[in-house]
Amino acid sequence: MNSRNPLKEPADDTTGRAPDGQADAVRQPRGVEQHGVEPVPLEQRTVGWWDLFQILINVLLNPGLILIGGLSVVAGLSFWAAVFAQVFAIVITFVAYTIMGTVGVDYGLPGIVSTRAFLGISLSRWILSALRAVSSAFFFAFQTLAGALGIKAVLAQLFGVDLSLILVSVVFAVFQAVVALFGYNSLKWLSKIAFPLKVVILGYLLVVMAGHDAPGFSPGEVFAYKGEVGWEWPVVAVWVNTIAAGWFSQVTDAADYCRYTRSRKHMWIGTMAAAVIGTAGAGFFGAYAAAATLGEKSNPFEIIPELGAGTWTLLMVLIVLVLDNWTINVLNLYTGGLSLANLATRLGRFWSTLAIAVAGTLLAAMPAVVNDVNEAFGAIGSVFGPVSGVIVADYLVLKRGKIDVAALFDPQGPYRYVGGVNVLALAWIVIGLGIYFLLPDWTIPVAATALLSAIGYAVTARLMPMRAIEGTKERT
Numbered sequence: 418m419n420s421r422n423p424l425k426e427p428a429d430d431t432t433g434r435a436p437d438g439q440a441d442a443v444r445q446p447r448g449v450e451q452h453g454v455e456p457v458p459l460e461q462r463t464v465g466w467w468d469l470f471q472i473l474i475n476v477l478l479n480p481g482l483i484l485i486g487g488l489s490v491v492a493g494l495s496f497w498a499a500v501f502a503q504v505f506a507i508v509i510t511f512v513a514y515t516i517m518g519t520v521g522v523d524y525g526l527p528g529i530v531s532t533r534a535f536l537g538i539s540l541s542r543w544i545l546s547a548l549r550a551v552s553s554a555f556f557f558a559f560q561t562l563a564g565a566l567g568i569k570a571v572l573a574q575l576f577g578v579d580l581s582l583i584l585v586s587v588v589f590a591v592f593q594a595v596v597a598l599f600g601y602n603s604l605k606w607l608s609k610i611a612f613p614l615k616v617v618i619l620g621y622l623l624v625v626m627a628g629h630d631a632p633g634f635s636p637g638e639v640f641a642y643k644g645e646v647g648w649e650w651p652v653v654a655v656w657v658n659t660i661a662a663g664w665f666s667q668v669t670d671a672a673d674y675c676r677y678t679r680s681r682k683h684m685w686i687g688t689m690a691a692a693v694i695g696t697a698g699a700g701f702f703g704a705y706a707a708a709a710t711l712g713e714k715s716n717p718f719e720i721i722p723e724l725g726a727g728t729w730t731l732l733m734v735l736i737v738l739v740l741d742n743w744t745i746n747v748l749n750l751y752t753g754g755l756s757l758a759n760l761a762t763r764l765g766r767f768w769s770t771l772a773i774a775v776a777g778t779l780l781a782a783m784p785a786v787v788n789d790v791n792e793a794f795g796a797i798g799s800v801f802g803p804v805s806g807v808i809v810a811d812y813l814v815l816k817r818g819k820i821d822v823a824a825l826f827d828p829q830g831p832y833r834y835v836g837g838v839n840v841l842a843l844a845w846i847v848i849g850l851g852i853y854f855l856l857p858d859w860t861i862p863v864a865a866t867a868l869l870s871a872i873g874y875a876v877t878a879r880l881m882p883m884r885a886i887e888g889t890k891e892r893t
């Protein structure tokens with residue numbers, strides 16, 4: 418076994434390429450990104466940390482996280498406890514995330530395709546990809562609805578109309594879908610424009626809230642807001658778990674954003690800086706508005722239009738909402754599209770993305786999607802916590818950072834395991850899933866099961882002969 422440090426920059430010879438002419442490289446319509454499930458060639462991996470930072474900070478500074486910042490204050494957290502819950506959850510999650518991001522940098526692969534190596538080709542393609550595709554469509558709808566609530570509030574103030582939430586949400590969903598279809602370059606382009614605008618407008622809206630003369634809105638009052646439960650750990654942990662659960666589902670996709678990045682250092686700096694700053698910003702903004710209402714209301718984009726700040730401010734809310742939704746949802750569709758392309762390889766990235774957009778738009782017509790975020794995010798995290806633990810353990814401990822790229826596309830190769838399934842990995846995912854529902858909230862079940870599954874998988878795999886895990890006997 419290779420004893421090289423798997424998190425050290427690899428020599429170029431570890432950089433995989435799709436085998437020439439391999440069937441999984443599907444030609445896309447003209448004018449859109451051509452790379453689907455196959456690796457991005459080394460010469461195209463040129464993106465620096467600043468571009469990656471802009472893409473990811475736009476992702477983290479999203480309406481969903483802003484809303485969750487507000488919801489956690491409504492649930493009783495103090496202002497600072499709500500901000501802490503966001504940042505802490507993201508830091509935990511991004512440990513796993515940045516490890517799996519190295520797959521994108523080193524091999525140019527989409528994350529979901531790399532999971533063929535860890536879980537077995539069939540388990541990765543038929544189960545994990547389907548789960549991630551469904552959760553991408555769910556998150557697309559969740560973000561759209563979180564934004565649509567604000568748009569509806571702004572339009573009510575601007576034109577005195579009370580539009581149906583479903584109508585606003587569906588029109589908005591279609592609007593967002595278009596950019597995602599074009600692929601990675603559209604992400605870079607969109608992020609560059611959106612980032613400065615979002616920072617300036619969100620800053621302006623904070624000033625509007627801070628200057629509002631009703632009791633509770635001044636910075637001193639908000640920062641001193643204690644909430645009903647303040648810092649009580651069991652409640653803080655519920656929110657840490659909810660936020661972490663949502664982002665653990667992205668660990669399998671971390672490589673998607675990083676596969677055009679020029680080095681691991683650029684990836685680590687761009688990703689971690691964006692994660693911490695973006696989440697702190699989203700939590701701060703959402704918690705500020707909710708704390709200013711003394712925990713009565715949760716969504717800043719519904720609260721601000723009611724402050725009577727005038728047309729200019731309403732327009733600013735509208736612009737930031739559109740940009741904010743767009744930048745996160747383009748990525749939800751992009752990663753969902755790549756997941757579906759891993760499953761239905763003949764479909765290709767473009768048509769897969771379109772399919773996720775249609776599913777997400779249909780879900781965006783169901784306002785229940787935003788009703789119980791703790792339950793819904795928790796259910797997603799119960800699967801993706803253990804999945805993340807197992808894939809990180811397999812990649813780091815067993816494979817020592819080495820992936821045989823050609824074998825990812827060879828159904829009879831080493832990643833076949835037993836009938837296409839790494840049974841040991843599957844067993845630890847199922848064990849983790851079972852344990853998730855037994856653990857009390859204060860343990861942050863998504864992180865706890867990720868850790869347990871990682872340790873359990875790594876230890877049992879070390880104790881078993883590799884032959885047994887890979888099912889070598891069965892094939893010979």
Ligand SMILES: O=c1cc[nH]c(=O)[nH]1
Nearest residue numbers: 556560663664666667
């Ligand atoms: O929009 C979101 C939120 C959490 N996790 C995702 O994958 N997408």
